[in-house]
Amino acid sequence: MPLATLPALFISHGSPMLALDAGAVGAALHRVASNLPKPQAIVVMSAHWQSQHLEVSTGHLPETWHDFRGFPKELYQIRYPAAGAPAIADQIIEQLNHAQLDARPNAIRPRDHGVWMPLLHLYPEADIPVIQVSIPLHYSESQLAYIGQVLSSLRQQQILLIGSGSITHNLAELSWQNPNAATPSWASAFRNWVVHQLSNDDREAVFAWKTAAPHATQNHPTDEHLSPLFFAMGAGERFSVIHSSFAHGSLGMDIYRFD
Numbered sequence: 001m002p003l004a005t006l007p008a009l010f011i012s013h014g015s016p017m018l019a020l021d022a023g024a025v026g027a028a029l030h031r032v033a034s035n036l037p038k039p040q041a042i043v044v045m046s047a048h049w050q051s052q053h054l055e056v057s058t059g060h061l062p063e064t065w066h067d068f069r070g071f072p073k074e075l076y077q078i079r080y081p082a083a084g085a086p087a088i089a090d091q092i093i094e095q096l097n098h099a100q101l102d103a104r105p106n107a108i109r110p111r112d113h114g115v116w117m118p119l120l121h122l123y124p125e126a127d128i129p130v131i132q133v134s135i136p137l138h139y140s141e142s143q144l145a146y147i148g149q150v151l152s153s154l155r156q157q158q159i160l161l162i163g164s165g166s167i168t169h170n171l172a173e174l175s176w177q178n179p180n181a182a183t184p185s186w187a188s189a190f191r192n193w194v195v196h197q198l199s200n201d202d203r204e205a206v207f208a209w210k211t212a213a214p215h216a217t218q219n220h221p222t223d224e225h226l227s228p229l230f231f232a233m234g235a236g237e238r239f240s241v242i243h244s245s246f247a248h249g250s251l252g253m254d255i256y257r258f259d
Helices: 023-034 073-077 086-098 113-122 141-157 185-199 203-207 227-235
Strands: 008-012 041-051 054-057 103-106 130-136 159-165 239-243 255-258
Touching: 008 023, 008 141, 008 227, 023 113, 023 239, 023 255, 041 054, 041 086, 041 113, 041 141, 041 227, 054 086, 086 103, 086 130, 086 141, 113 130, 113 159, 130 141, 130 227, 141 159, 141 203, 141 227, 159 227, 185 203, 185 239, 203 227, 227 255
Parallel strands: 008 159, 041 130, 041 159, 054 103
Antiparallel strands: 008 255, 054 130, 239 255
């Protein structure tokens, strides 16, 4: 049977509590997996791996990293024991280097929660190899999209590409004690602006979000949680919204698909 072409996804992974209380987001992720052919492998760019250089995880069995503090103890007992895929990782490094991107192997990188939290709900059996790609600190939005573009051919090998971050992310503004707090207008306005630009295929506007989007700095005081969106944008063309919601007031939980 020929291999299927899979989409690229942007997943807002939210608070680490998503692992224990996924709600509507978990149901949406389950539907995504149910409606796709099972991937041969998964490649994730997570907001929680920033590096000086472009790096690719090449380990055989990366550890599950609980890279957060102050949460219930049962969260720290969760493991996501999916294997790595060193041969595919080497192929990815070769593709990136061929495209004039200086990609380097990293055999010791553990899996941060931006990787394993959404995968717990997409593929809970942890039976699909997972590779992680870093966010180089000096890369622009268009350069991150170029990484996705270079790797987009992997989709034809039934490999799922995921950018894992958050459509809005300002921890200082969250209503931590109330997950159902009302969404402030500054958060919904930013989210709606991004969706409008993507729906109209105005990617250059999205790349210029810092100066073009409403309330840009309030939604993203730092860049790293929006950066994986550009990777997903580069890896696919046709945009659609799979899920849209907010948690704790202003934490955007959107999931986007790029075909």
